[in-house]
Amino acid sequence: MASTKGTAKVTLPADNQILITREFDAPARLVWKAYTTPELIKRWWSGERGTVVSAEVDLRVGGRWRYVMEADGGFEVAFHGEYREIQEPVRLVNTEAYEGVPDPDGNAALVTTTFTEKDGRTYMEMLSELRDKAGRDAVIDSGMEGGMQEGMDALELVAISLD
Amino acid sequence: MARAATTTDAFNAVAEPRRRQILDLLAAGERPVNDIVELLGLAQPQVSKHLRVLREVDLVHVRDEGRQRMYRINAAPLKSIHDWLRKYEQAWNARFDLMDDVLDELREDELKEAEAHDGEH
Numbered sequence: 001m002a003s004t005k006g007t008a009k010v011t012l013p014a015d016n017q018i019l020i021t022r023e024f025d026a027p028a029r030l031v032w033k034a035y036t037t038p039e040l041i042k043r044w045w046s047g048e049r050g051t052v053v054s055a056e057v058d059l060r061v062g063g064r065w066r067y068v069m070e071a072d073g074g075f076e077v078a079f080h081g082e083y084r085e086i087q088e089p090v091r092l093v094n095t096e097a098y099e100g101v102p103d104p105d106g107n108a109a110l111v112t113t114t115f116t117e118k119d120g121r122t123y124m125e126m127l128s129e130l131r132d133k134a135g136r137d138a139v140i141d142s143g144m145e146g147g148m149q150e151g152m153d154a155l156e157l158v159a160i161s162l163d
Numbered sequence: 164m165a166r167a168a169t170t171t172d173a174f175n176a177v178a179e180p181r182r183r184q185i186l187d188l189l190a191a192g193e194r195p196v197n198d199i200v201e202l203l204g205l206a207q208p209q210v211s212k213h214l215r216v217l218r219e220v221d222l223v224h225v226r227d228e229g230r231q232r233m234y235r236i237n238a239a240p241l242k243s244i245h246d247w248l249r250k251y252e253q254a255w256n257a258r259f260d261l262m263d264d265v266l267d268e269l270r271e272d273e274l275k276e277a278e279a280h281d282g283e284h
Contacts, residue, residue: 004259004263005256005260005263006256006260007256008255008256008259009252010248010251010252010255012248015178015180020255022255024259024262024263024266025263025266026266026267026269026270030266030273031266033269034262034265034266034269035262040265040269043261043264043265044258044259044261044262044264044265045258046258047254047255047257047261048257048261049254
């Protein structure tokens with residue numbers, strides 16, 4: 001079996017979107033399990049940048065989630081959100097707010113994750129939409145380029161938080 | 164967080180979709196302004212404004228050829244965007260590589276369970 005290590009791809013399909021794709025050498029039901037089970041999330045979500053100290057998952061539509069990681073520098077990084085669509089094990093839609101920015105929920109991203117299984121392997125697409133169009137347009141109207149930069153700033157913050 | 168002016172770096176410059184289109188056009192080779200205007204179906208002043216932004220962050224270079232202004236791409240400033248994406252990508256790769264370990268274990272557990280089940284029969 002071909003190794004999938006280090007094969008995540010990140011692209012920016014639109015001004016307010018980030019798309020992350022990755023293949024896993026496992027069937028979708030297991031990917032879903034690793035992706036949504038608190039004890040398992042604790043083992044991977046912080047990557048190599050810290051330790052997940054809390055992973056709360058209330059997996060139902062309208063249910064909330066919150067992950068807290070203690071970064072290697074000793075500071076806490078927390079994200080939370082709400083589940084909007086749950087279609088086990090192929091599709092999950094949720095909001096994602098980074099608690100380190102002002103008005104985390106107002107700036108929350110909408111994340112759509114799909115898992116497509118083929119020959120026992122799972123192809124994942126994770127699309128983050130950083131602001132809704134109405135919100136973005138309001139900013140653009142008031143400050144021309146502002147809305148475009150908003151997305152980039154949010155991305156930057158996310159990237160910094162992962163450091 | 165303070166917002167940078169549009170023209171300070173490549174990130175801001177390419178946040179505008181039209182400017183990305185212009186870069187895509189120039190990626191195929193040097194072109195006069197009129198060409199870009201025609202291909203994008205925009206008014207000349209708009210195109211000139213976008214080109215000025217791209218020039219200020221050094222994403223395009225310009226030279227005069229007779230009465231025409233010829234633009235060509237200079238991709239070097241795009242490296243900062245590429246580097247940023249790389250960093251983001253690496254962070255996600257670190258996560259997913261760990262997830263691979265979790266998945267390996269889950270799969271082994273399933274196999275063991277299936278074997279134990281077979282043993283019962």
